[in-house]
Amino acid sequence: MRRGAALLAVGALAAGCAAANKHASSSTKASATSSSGMAGMNMGGSSSSGTSSNAAKAFAAVAGIKPVPTQVLGKSTWQGMSVTAQAMTAVPFVIFNGTGERMVKVPQHTSFHLMVMLSDAQTHVPIPYASVWATISKGSKIVYDERQWPMLSRYMGPHYGNDVGLPGAGSYKLSLLISPPVSARHVEYQHVWLNPHRVSFTFNWKPVA
Numbered sequence: 001m002r003r004g005a006a007l008l009a010v011g012a013l014a015a016g017c018a019a020a021n022k023h024a025s026s027s028t029k030a031s032a033t034s035s036s037g038m039a040g041m042n043m044g045g046s047s048s049s050g051t052s053s054n055a056a057k058a059f060a061a062v063a064g065i066k067p068v069p070t071q072v073l074g075k076s077t078w079q080g081m082s083v084t085a086q087a088m089t090a091v092p093f094v095i096f097n098g099t100g101e102r103m104v105k106v107p108q109h110t111s112f113h114l115m116v117m118l119s120d121a122q123t124h125v126p127i128p129y130a131s132v133w134a135t136i137s138k139g140s141k142i143v144y145d146e147r148q149w150p151m152l153s154r155y156m157g158p159h160y161g162n163d164v165g166l167p168g169a170g171s172y173k174l175s176l177l178i179s180p181p182v183s184a185r186h187v188e189y190q191h192v193w194l195n196p197h198r199v200s201f202t203f204n205w206k207p208v209a
């Protein structure tokens with residue numbers, strides 16, 4: 001009888017993780033300790049992304065995906081818009097085109113899920129309706145050059161992202177081309193973000209062992 005109850009509890013844990021429930025922090029912790037790959041993870045230093053990394057961790061623990069500690073690749077400000085690029089565990093996502101949904105699985109040799117967050121630097125409210133193109137180079141060689149999907153997430157809100165594969169450890173340059181939000185705007189945003197803007201960051205990448 002007690003054994004049955006324990007099994008039930010484990011089932012509930014797994015369900016909580018699969019749903020990536022924000023309130024399932026205790027179950028997230030429990031499944032993290034049961035996964036051997038999590039022991040060496042350093043989750044420190046990624047303050048603002050705690051919830052998203054917890055979600056990724058929960059998902060990874062369930063799907064057997066190797067978790068990647070959330071890493072800030074760069075931060076910058078453009079006319080009161082804060083631009084933050086982050087790497088987190090690559091996850092499958094769905095693309096809805098208005099009539100149908102298409103599941104995008106994590107390709108082999110994927111290093112991380114790139115997340116570009118655009119938000120108001122003062123209020124931190126996310127800014128949708130822009131577009132972001134990411135180019136990553138190593139030395140003079142371009143190793144990644146793709147449009148980022150406009151994405152929705154319970155944890156991050158509207159952001160721009162895609163899964164990224166890098167050819168190994170090293171120093172990389174990430175260049176983001178941000179095109180202005182195309183939308184109606186309240187007047188406080190009347191005179192900002194009217195032309196494409198490029199920001200570049202240098203970051204170090206080390207694959208998870």
Ligand SMILES: [Cu+2]
Nearest residue numbers: 115151161162
């Ligand atoms: Cu995303």
